[in-house]
Amino acid sequence: MHFPIFSTLTVLAFITGKVDLKLVDLTHILGPSPPNWPGDPPYIFTILYRQQFDDYWYELNKFETVEHIGTHLDAPAHFSEGSKRVHEIPMEKLAGPGVIINVKAKVAENLDYQVSKDDLEAWESKHNKTIPNGSVVIMNSGWSSKFPNASLLFGTETPDNASTFHFPGWKKESVDWLITERFVNAIGVDTPSTDFGQSATFPVHQRLGKGNVPGVELVANLDSIPEYGSTIYVAVIRIYEGSGGPARVFATFQENEDDDEDSESESDSETSEESVSE
Template identity: 30%
Template sequence: MPVWPTNPLPVIEPVGITSRDGYAIERISAMTHTGTHIDAPYHFIDGGATVDAIPVERLVSRGFCIRPGVRGEEISRADLERVWDRRFRGSAILIDTGWSRRRAFTKEFLYGFPGLSEDAADFLLSQEVGMVGIDTLGIEPYSHHGFEVHKRLLSAGVVIIEDMANLDALEAGREYTVVALPLKLRGASGSMARVIAMEVEW
């Protein structure tokens, strides 16, 4: 499973086998930021909230999927504004770049993925977005060595979801209920999460 380039690969090792032991159980070894996962403020903000301290009500939100298009490494404010609707204000925003369909151990997938520019992050903050997800390994391009997008969003309390999948199954601009529940790991900078988008029924 491809993960952030400097992270070790996850290992899921059978320990108990039903035919031998009467039960099945596995040992997992992985970074907390493996697969679809939540970034907590503590990931980049010294003294910031850890993943177990994120209020549950921030992890369940009305949300929308958007497809701003990928034209280079950065998704800019202008790219977001082109697909923006006033209904999106204050919601969760899931950004479908199509990158999850390229998942592979390639330089393109590991290092060339698109992400938010700093002005795009500022735009999301101006729209009071509470949660933002993306289908790439990071919310900003790998070349952003200062991680300014992470810092701006996390310092404002925005929940970040990275390495999402199946966003192409969502209808752009349709309202969903987004549920993003990480493992409640005390003191952790993030955690693997199961994220779902449920159709809103009125």
């Protein structure tokens, strides 16, 4: 099943203007010195022009970067020979119903936590629905607040040594289940890797690659969207032959009018109480 790039809700919002559609950016700012994986060359931003000419102002810059830095997409080819590279990924695989797996409480007790199938079944039980085909499923571990501090992000005082990394990720078995039983479009994390920090062989990356399922890493602001009910878009730069690339990840969802009314009622109640006390 292919999930349409623009949901019915989105189309109605733009055509009629009657749907209160909220847009949330899930992307970290790239620069000025974003953390990168040990051994990768650093991000370099160079100003070429930033000046006034006779009749106009003109700016032009250049930047040099590896593909896998900041909020970015891993193409299946990243860890699987013969799988799709960035320019070959169909557009419909870069969007889908947002499914946010909140494991913040478990990560607070174990920095090396890996999202389990039990976590996925718990989500389905809580929301009384199966994870939809074509979903973009993202782990929310509460990790995004650590960006761009490299020591915090990689969970170590030696961020140049990958063997010391401690951060959460996915279990291979969970990813396999999402691919074979729920037919998801993409799987992501708010950490530097879909594999947890202590992984040495990257089995999740390998499984995603063999399944031709993109991975999304270093996703931001996940607390700003609902666990279910959004549409997530992964707008990666379409790099020819790319194994990945920086992406502008964002979500849309309909504002809950009942929540707004409740908030207004609570505000009115508080105002009334303050008036009485005065």
